[in-house]
Amino acid sequence: MKDSQYLQAPAGALWTFACRLYDQPGVMTCCLDAQDQAGLSVNWLLACAWLSSRGQRLDYNVILGATAWQEWHREVTSPLRSARKHLGVQNRQHSLYAVLKNVELDAEREELAMLERCCAPLTAAEQDVDAATLMQDNLLVYLHSTGLQGEAIEHWQQQLIPLRQGSLRLRDELAGP
Structure with a gap:
């Protein structure tokens, strides 16, 4: 996602x-490991973090309704990823890669737009819930949905610590002084 045209x-x-x-730091690696080893969606993981940064609680019904x-994801993004990975094993220098x-990346961007629309009706979490707890809760809802x-669940909660930490750092950064 570092390509300047996307940012x-x-x-x-x-x-x-x-x-x-x-x-x-560590977010890309832990998300890709979760995708490759457990079939988790990087975009849902990032959406969990985004929601918690906005003080919103993920609802299981939102996931079901997506x-x-x-x-x-099944018909567009996954086949593109499979084709890219297959070609990359043979030759990452190939122009088609x-x-x-x-x-x-365009397909992933569309996925994130879809998730943003799915999550639009979510309301703010209770006032007394801190961002770290909300992030963990959102991840648990997603992990259970899979x-x-x-x-x-415990394994992936541990493996996704860099995602949680990165989310909190970014939240603080965006909040400013």
């Missing part, structure tokens, strides 16, 4: 936040 293009609030969060996102990477249970 400079007009974007929704979630895309802008996601690009900045993804650049925080059918347009699910279809787009860069094209697929850019198109995949079918993970018990030790797997």
